[in-house]
Amino acid sequence: MKLDMLRPLYEREGPYASAYLNTDRAMEQGGDQVELRWKALSEQLADTDKATLAVLEKLFTDVNAAAPGRAAFAAGGEILYTEALAEPPRRATARWSPLPHVMPLLAQRGENVPHVRVIIDHLGADVVTVGPGAPRRTSVQVQDWPHQKTSQGGWSQRHYENNVEETWARNARAVAEAVDEEVRRVGAELVVVAGDPQSRPLLVDKLGKEASDRLVVVDHGSRATGSDPFPFNQDVEAAIDSWLDRRRKELLERYEEGSAKELAACGLSDVACALREGRVDTVLMVDRPDSDALMWVGPEGGQLAVEREEMQEWGVAEPVQDRADAALARAIAATDAELWFVPELDVPGEIAAVFRF
Helix, strand or coil: CECHHHHHHHHCCCCEEEEEEECCHHHCCCCCCHHHHHHHHHHHHCCCCHHHHHHHHHHHCCHHHCCCEEEEEEECCEEEEEEEECCCCCCCEEEEECCCCCHHHHHHHCCCCCEEEEEEECCEEEEEEECCCCCEEEEECCCCCCCCCCCCCHHHHHHHHHHHHHHHHHHHHHHHHHHHHHHHHHCCCEEEEEECCCHHHHHHHHCCHHHHCCEEECCCCCCCCCCCCHHHHHHHHHHHHHHHHHHHHHHHHHHHHHHHCCCEEECHHHHHHHHHCCCEEEEEECCCCCCCCEEEECCCCCCEECCHHHHHHCCCCCCEEEEHHHHHHHHHHHCCCEEEECCCCCCHHHEEEEECC
């Protein structure tokens, strides 16, 4: 995943308050209210200034901002970044530290795969684009008549059916143009198409090369009123999971090949060195929420090292110590690298990097 959205977070000088809270009000039973959860969590922020604690309390206890969970990062009495979680955080936690504690958010969120979902029929299509920000939903239709063939027979029927087929083709062409545009706009990795069995091939035939290369056709999904969206959503999630598995396999293969050519690194110290030098394309790591590894950091994003003296050799007179995963996240964001979590990695520290060059 790219960490572009976190870059503004590091423009502010720390220390930072980082907090993860279960904000699901549907779970409020026997006095277990969000306000009480926040009060208990805030005890972990004893050294935080009152202004910063106040803005966090307001955010977490705001009924209108309710979600199953929320992560927030603040400093100087200001919320610097916040994100609603689809589920309660794996562990309610809070820290007051030199760098924001973003890794639990990244691990729980997982890889966000930009993609386009299409359900088509002869009248047009519903197109949902999932990328940065909220999903974008559009309906595409050029012509709605004639759209259904008859069985009257004779010359007039053939003429009518030709008109019907032309209507289908026009609508499919319009849908293809809309899908092609959405693929370019968000850099979609997948285009998942469902809907009427006769309409799907018309669309597939008219898609541009970029969309065609990312195409997955699935069986479930209908535009009919009252149709169940669950089977289509399941198909989409399966397509995304399959893409993620392929991508992780490709990255691990790149790491293995790169190791033989000195185009990869493993272990905290070597990965940190490569990040400092701006050589990293992708960091691969195993999610270890209980890791207690520490690193030394300087004021700039790419300044990190396992040893204090190493940081001083790079010109940082007074480095500070913080969690290794917080230092890595900042360096990945600052150097425009990518972060990928993998289920296992048989290298020291369960962390590796694939180089750009």
